[in-house]
Amino acid sequence: MSLLCAAFARAQSPAANAQVIEIKLADLNDDNPLINYRKAVLELAMRASGRPFSIKGCQVADVATSDQRYVELVQTGQYCNLLATSAGSGMTRSLQAIPFPIYLGGGGYRVLLANRHSLERARSIRSLDDLRAFTIGSGIGWVDTSIMQSNQLKVVQSNYLNLFEMLKAGRFDFYNRSIFEAASELETYDPAHQLAIVPDLVLYYPADLFFYTTPGRDDIRDALLDGLRKIHRNGALLDLIQKHRSTRNARLAMLGTHPRVIELKNDRLTPIEHQAIQTYKMDWFK
Numbered sequence: 001m002s003l004l005c006a007a008f009a010r011a012q013s014p015a016a017n018a019q020v021i022e023i024k025l026a027d028l029n030d031d032n033p034l035i036n037y038r039k040a041v042l043e044l045a046m047r048a049s050g051r052p053f054s055i056k057g058c059q060v061a062d063v064a065t066s067d068q069r070y071v072e073l074v075q076t077g078q079y080c081n082l083l084a085t086s087a088g089s090g091m092t093r094s095l096q097a098i099p100f101p102i103y104l105g106g107g108g109y110r111v112l113l114a115n116r117h118s119l120e121r122a123r124s125i126r127s128l129d130d131l132r133a134f135t136i137g138s139g140i141g142w143v144d145t146s147i148m149q150s151n152q153l154k155v156v157q158s159n160y161l162n163l164f165e166m167l168k169a170g171r172f173d174f175y176n177r178s179i180f181e182a183a184s185e186l187e188t189y190d191p192a193h194q195l196a197i198v199p200d201l202v203l204y205y206p207a208d209l210f211f212y213t214t215p216g217r218d219d220i221r222d223a224l225l226d227g228l229r230k231i232h233r234n235g236a237l238l239d240l241i242q243k244h245r246s247t248r249n250a251r252l253a254m255l256g257t258h259p260r261v262i263e264l265k266n267d268r269l270t271p272i273e274h275q276a277i278q279t280y281k282m283d284w285f286k
Contacts, residue, residue: 021046021053021219026070026083028057033246034180038084040244041102042211044236045227053223067091068141077214082224086143087210087277088268096215099272100228101208103180104241105281106250108207108266110144111182112136112174112198115167122174122198128262131203135172137163143268144176147205151264164189174198179250179284200257205264206277232280241282254284 025042027035039055046053058073058080071091073080084102085092101107114122125131128151135154138145148155156172164185167175175195177185182197213220231237241247269277 018052019219021051021223022081023053023055023220024058024079024081025055026058026074026080028055033184033244037240037244037246038102038209040240041228041231041237042082042224044231044240045224047227048230048234048236049223049227051219051223071095071212074212074214077217081214081217082220083212084209085212087208087273088143088147088266088270090268092210092212093270094215095212096217096221097270097272098211098213098221098224098228099276100225100232101210101277101280102228103208103247104232104237105206105208105277106180106241106247106284107178107209108205108277109179109254109284110176110203110205111179112201112203113167113177113182113186113195114174114198115170116194116196117170118173119196119198122201125198125201125262126260128264131262134174137167137172137175139163143207146268147207147264147266148176150267153264161189164195168194176203179254180246183249200259202254202259202261203264204261205266206269206274207266208277210273210276238282251284255286257285 023042023046025039028039042055046055058070067085067089068091070080070083071094074083075094083095086107087101112122125134132153135156136148137156137158138148139160140157145155145157156166158166163175166172186195186197211224228237241251
């Protein structure tokens with residue numbers, strides 16, 4: 001009788017009866033350290049939430065898929081129901097934001113790639129006004145592009161890969177990149193070492209990557225936000241940032257340094273996104 005009672009109690013427990021949250025993450029199949037970091041954060045948070053879950057990639061055609069296409073897929077929720085992308089994008093207004101910056105504000109720190117012949121000229125940059133004398137390459141439709149334009153910077157737009165070749169050819173002065181992207185991109189797209197990171201200069205504007213889910217998927221939103229808050233409080237997210245191959249070197253490069261930091265305004269964030277970035281942030285220079 002006692003065994004029957006115990007079995008009945010287990011069957012009635014919330015954990016036993018909780019429905020598995022099936023997460024279909026956009027870009028999961030991309031073998032990229034930055035994408036792998038998003039998955040690692042997602043897994044940590046969902047485990048911390050205590051809810052049963054599964055994670056798989058979107059079942060879409062094996063072709064290059066733009067963020068716009070992923071937004072459309074997440075909006076319907078059939079093939080994808082979760083996307084990690086830059087906060088402040090007009091594309092994500094139709095999705096449900098999980099208000100937590102997965103880099104703890106680190107996504108707002110940027111460095112400039114330059115043609116090696118332009119590095120000497122960069123030494124004169126001390127302020128936003130100084131930077132306005134130069135031209136900066138950025139992607140078509142990127143949030144970063146609109147942020148720089150709203151700060152009266154001169155921007156040359158093209159697609160992601162073209163911008164590296166355009167910088168080598170001197171079509172503009174600098175290419176604005178995340179602190180997590182720049183070093184690996186130079187290894188991949190500049191084997192002849194024509195480009196370099198401008199030393200001791202960092203741009204900053206309030207920005208980061210957020211998760212966005214399908215409207216109406218409150219189960220994903222609530223579980224993921226609960227888990228993200230928990231791994232922030234218990235230090236697991238900071239530990240991941242310190243150890244993950246896509247973030248550890250960027251943080252180490254900034255520790256103990258005193259770069260020239262030029263701050264830009266970002267008016268693209270929603271109030272919820274802005275509040276989240278102010279609430280969950282770390283000092284990347286300490």
